[in-house]
Amino acid sequence: MADRSLRGIRLGAQSLQSEEGVVFHDRTQHSYVCSTCSKETTLTFAADAEPPQTWECRACGGEAALRVGDTTVVIDHSDEKAARTHWDMLLERRSIPELEELLEERLAFIRARRGAGETAKKSA
Template sequence: MADRSLRGMRLGSQSLQSEEGVEFSPRKKVTYRTAEGTTFEVTFAAEADVPETWESPKTGQEGRLVDEAGELVQSETAEAKAPRTHWDMLLERRTRAELEELLQERLEYLRARKGQHKIGA
């Protein structure tokens, strides 16, 4: 008998919980504009840092943040520092001459090891 009462219900399509007594966190809507000129809104938590760019959920194009006056928000970030490479970090700790010496030692070690495997095979 219980099976019959469930036949008319669509499982997974509706929540059985009520939103009564639920307090939502404060939110804000911001607008983004794509290069084509189309706009879309994204909802963020009120205290969230809003990114300057966001991908449109409909078109997948990147949109830039628009202020209340409808103007594109200018980037506040100053010229970003180039990311440090592994080579840059090595040069901070050792001189080029030291690195060349280490390279030679490692190459000699690897060549000697390779030669040992050929002899034993």
């Protein structure tokens, strides 16, 4: 019976693959400096990849800029649009007087419905 038992290794203990014959892709390291906490982060990218201008700081979550030499890259935020809120989108469709008129109609409808419900309860 002992010659028929299965043998194996623990799950996750070690890999059966080796790095023999594996050719790694060329890599470069780029540094990013946070504008908020001044922490420097070094990241590794493929040599042929263009590194992003900004990276999220691991320490504070702020915006870290790419360091080239002794200076950091200047980021142009002028072309970024401000986030539109629901109120902004509503004002694109309706004017303030139209919104006030709709509000009054809805309030009158709700008041009428509540009033009808109270009289129905009293008569029952």
